Amino acid sequence: MLPDYQITEPIALVFGTEMEGVSEEVIDFADETLAIPMYGLTRSYNVSVAAGICMYELKQKLIKSGIDYKLSEEKRMKMKIRWAVNSMRSGKQIFEKYLRDHHLEM
Incomplete structure (x- = not known):
């Protein structure tokens, strides 16, 4: 279950x-596979709701863990460039x- 999951290394989430x-x-x-607990009459979440719940829950776990999860400025810039080039x-x-x-190298 998502509330029990402990983040110890980088992960990738896949939503169906x-x-x-x-x-x-x-x-x-x-x-590993995770499930989001559901209460009441809810039987399923649409993918955007499920993704939002997971991102919120995992971000809270990261903040509480003290793990340095943020990308360096250099990595952020490289990811932005790669996204722009591929887009x-x-x-x-x-x-x-x-x-x-501009006489630059990458």
């Missing part, structure tokens, strides 16, 4: 559809031209 969940292949690759048509070429024009 409300009706079918995730595929057996994904479950086979998972080190644009010809992103790689545009970024490479920017680096050349």
